[in-house]
Amino acid sequence: MAAPTLVAQEDLSSAPLTVRVDSARHEVVLTAGPFDLPSMAGHGHDPSMMAEYTQRFEWPVEAMGRGFTLELRDASGQKVSQRVLHHLQIANNSRRQLLLPLRERVMAIGRETRNIMLPNTIGMPLARGSRMRLNIMWHNETPRDVQGVTATLRIRYSPANLLPAPTTVLPMSIDLADAQGKTNTFTIPPGGLRATREFIMPVDGRLLGASGHMHDWGQSVALEDVSTGKTVLSITTTLDSVGRIRNMPVKLYGIAGRGIRLHAGRHYRLVATYLNPTGEPLEGGMAHLNAILAPSDLRQWPALADQAVAYVDDGAPAAGEATPHSH
Ligand SMILES: [Cu+2]
The missing domain is CATH 2.60.120.230 (Jelly Rolls)
Incomplete structure (x- = not known):
């Protein structure tokens, strides 16, 4: 479907991903890693200096998603700054986006994103068995190399039978x-x-x-x-x-x-x-x-096979046609 948006220098996809359900806390817990992330400080945002990680998994529980917390720890268990991350995304191959015939982006976390949690009166329907894809772009902009980084993403959910039913x-x-x-x-x-x-x-x-x-x-x-x-x-x-x-x-x-x-x-x-x-x-x-x-x-909501595009123009200009903006 979507063309890759960035071409990374390195592919780290051989690192394992585990998916488990913590039913007491109503969390789906994804654990990925370990990753060794050399410092790229001074290399700006050059995508060729990034390392990519991609894994597919099946969503394990009938749920209404509410939010997530992301924690990064190094080999010694110390917390690691989110500044080693360019982005983390979860795409849902079982539903399309509203505006484009591309798979749904369930969540997208950038280095600037804080943990997000919705009240339990709101939820995103996530059907058991949905085909998900985790994609992480690593880009360590800190001055230090970090070794053995594990990413733990806890996705909080309400059970699908919660009453009163959350707003979808x-x-x-x-x-x-x-x-x-x-x-x-x-x-x-x-x-x-x-x-x-x-x-x-x-x-x-x-x-x-x-x-x-x-x-x-x-x-x-x-x-x-x-x-x-x-x-x-x-x-x-x-x-x-x-x-x-x-x-x-x-x-x-x-x-x-x-x-x-x-x-x-x-x-x-x-x-x-x-x-x-x-x-x-x-x-x-x-x-x-x-x-x-x-x-x-x-x-x-447009069905998965619906190819309709809601945009009426191409958006951002290609290099060279940009409108300068003064401030
Ligand atoms: Cu980005």
């Missing part, structure tokens, strides 16, 4: 560049970038939460209603002096309120901004808005 949510990923058969990264010219991508919402639903994924110097992702020009939601990062993301806010809209209503057939626009004070083009930019959507009617 599915992930909705809006990507500035993702498309079949092309890379989902782009170049940020000196001075920065403001780029947009429009889509027509395929279903009615309420957004209950949202966060973003960007690379160094990523400033904001926002969603606008094209017909009214109004900003539906906006997420702004906190950057340090060398452009690393120190905080990527996670916003929840469905806890106190009823969420943000999105309408089927309506036109929306993703707007992403990057800074780039380096004086050089920055390769390998990414901008995703990752949300959880409570669809009004789950049966309207």
Whole structure:
């Protein structure tokens, strides 16, 4: 299905993955590793300096997923900074994305992502036997080599028969560049970038939460209603002096309120901004808005075989056509 988005220098996929169910704590526990991760400090975000790990597994329990905690430990049991991680993703081959005919991204964790836990009134249906794929891109940006790193991902769930039944949510990923058969990264010219991508919402639903994924110097992702020009939601990062993301806010809209209503057939626009004070083009930019959507009617969700694409343009410009953005 999707073309690989990054080509890593090294393949670490021979390391084992174990999957177990901790039914007392209502957690599916994935343990991957060990991995030896030499320091790549000073090599920026060059994908050729990354190491990739991919494993397939079957989802083991009938569940409503609520969130996760990720813990990295080295061979001596010491906690390891998430700065050795570029991203960790779980894709579900048994369901497609809302906007693209690609497999669902159940979760995506970047180095900037904090642990996420939804209240037990909300859950993502995960059927036992669903075909999952774990993908980790390692990129140790710390100055030290770390040996024997084990990643433990605990995915919390509510049992599928919990009463009252939780509100059903599915992930909705809006990507500035993702498309079949092309890379989902782009170049940020000196001075920065403001780029947009429009889509027509395929279903009615309420957004209950949202966060973003960007690379160094990523400033904001926002969603606008094209017909009214109004900003539906906006997420702004906190950057340090060398452009690393120190905080990527996670916003929840469905806890106190009823969420943000999105309408089927309506036109929306993703707007992403990057800074780039380096004086050089920055390769390998990414901008995703990752949300959880409570669809009004789950049966309207596009079926796995449905090839419809909801985007109406290609999004981020290819290198050279970018619109510089002043600040
Ligand atoms: Cu990325």
